[in-house]
Amino acid sequence: MEPNQQIDFTQTTEIKCEECENLTFRPVVFLRKVSRFVSPDGQDHTIPMESMECAKCGHINKEFNPNPTIKQD
Numbered sequence: 001m002e003p004n005q006q007i008d009f010t011q012t013t014e015i016k017c018e019e020c021e022n023l024t025f026r027p028v029v030f031l032r033k034v035s036r037f038v039s040p041d042g043q044d045h046t047i048p049m050e051s052m053e054c055a056k057c058g059h060i061n062k063e064f065n066p067n068p069t070i071k072q073d
Helices: none
Strands: 025-034 045-054
Antiparallel strands (some): 025 045
């Protein structure tokens, strides 16, 4: 998207919490460790993965979960 591009919000879709239907979210960070044995540079690493959680109940929608095979409570 262009920096000064105008968005018509009437043509967007709101995102609700899958648990409580709240409309507000806050940023959270998942941390993943990468072992030096599989890392391309041979060093241990911690990788931050940004996501969003419901500001009311703390639920993380499936679409925001960077690892959907893990259920978030």
